[in-house]
Amino acid sequence: MKFTGFKNEDFNVFNIDGLDERMEALKLTIRPKLEALGQHFAPTLSTLTGEEMFFHVAKHARRTINPPKDTWVAIGNSNRGYKMLPHFQIGLWETHVFIWFAVIYESPIKEAFGEKLKLDINYIEEIIPEHFVWSGDHTKPGAIEHEKMNIGELSEMFERVMGVKKAEILCGLHLGKEKVLNMKAEDVISTIDDTFRKLLPLYQLAQQSSK
Numbered sequence: 691m692k693f694t695g696f697k698n699e700d701f702n703v704f705n706i707d708g709l710d711e712r713m714e715a716l717k718l719t720i721r722p723k724l725e726a727l728g729q730h731f732a733p734t735l736s737t738l739t740g741e742e743m744f745f746h747v748a749k750h751a752r753r754t755i756n757p758p759k760d761t762w763v764a765i766g767n768s769n770r771g772y773k774m775l776p777h778f779q780i781g782l783w784e785t786h787v788f789i790w791f792a793v794i795y796e797s798p799i800k801e802a803f804g805e806k807l808k809l810d811i812n813y814i815e816e817i818i819p820e821h822f823v824w825s826g827d828h829t830k831p832g833a834i835e836h837e838k839m840n841i842g843e844l845s846e847m848f849e850r851v852m853g854v855k856k857a858e859i860l861c862g863l864h865l866g867k868e869k870v871l872n873m874k875a876e877d878v879i880s881t882i883d884d885t886f887r888k889l890l891p892l893y894q895l896a897q898q899s900s901k
Contacts, residue, residue: 693875694726695875696870697719698871703719704784705784709753716758728780729745739894739897747762759831773794776793776797786864788863790860791860792858794860799896803851804850806898808852812841815844817891818888825860827856833860
């Protein structure tokens with residue numbers, strides 16, 4: 691399937707009551723688009739990283755009561771899974787699309803990566819675009835703009851990744867719903883591509899942390 695852009699109905703899925711009802715709508719509307727994005731970007735990221743990359747669309751299989759409030763496709767260097775690995779994500783909440791590089795709490799390199807980030811903090815502050823955002827928890831929709839964080843706040847976030855079991859690091863771009871609805875499919879693709887290229891240095895630092 692070719693990616694055709696995000697529509698109102700994609701975001702409206704998260705207003706549907708009931709686990710089964712929301713999952714059914716999610717599978718019909720959003721999941722095919724995430725599959726298309728995964729198929730498009732896995733080869734691109736394979737070329738950029740020099741590693742074979744595989745995409746995984748969130749299945750939300752463990753949910754028994756609460757319907758998902760967001761969904762995504764993740765791209766990492768294993769066909770078995772992605773949660774323990776540094777990876778890239780494209781997904782959406784009711785309010786926005788997110789494009790992330792992520793090291794989440796399951797990752798065994800989390801502490802080493804936090805240490806690496808702190809050592810290279812001046813480099814990171816310089817290379818991350820001001821309009822990009824950071825998050826320490828992939829289960830929450832909020833994030834803080836890079837331009838609003840000083841060195842001390844970045845350092846504190848990196849230290850938290852090193853010392854707090856559930857702490858995570860996600861960096862990337864949020865695209866508000868209204869903006870995305872006015873973007874052509876090729877513009878969304880281009881924006882994701884540009885974002886991943888700018889996040890590549892973080893992936894490379896994470897890979898160095900795993901050695």
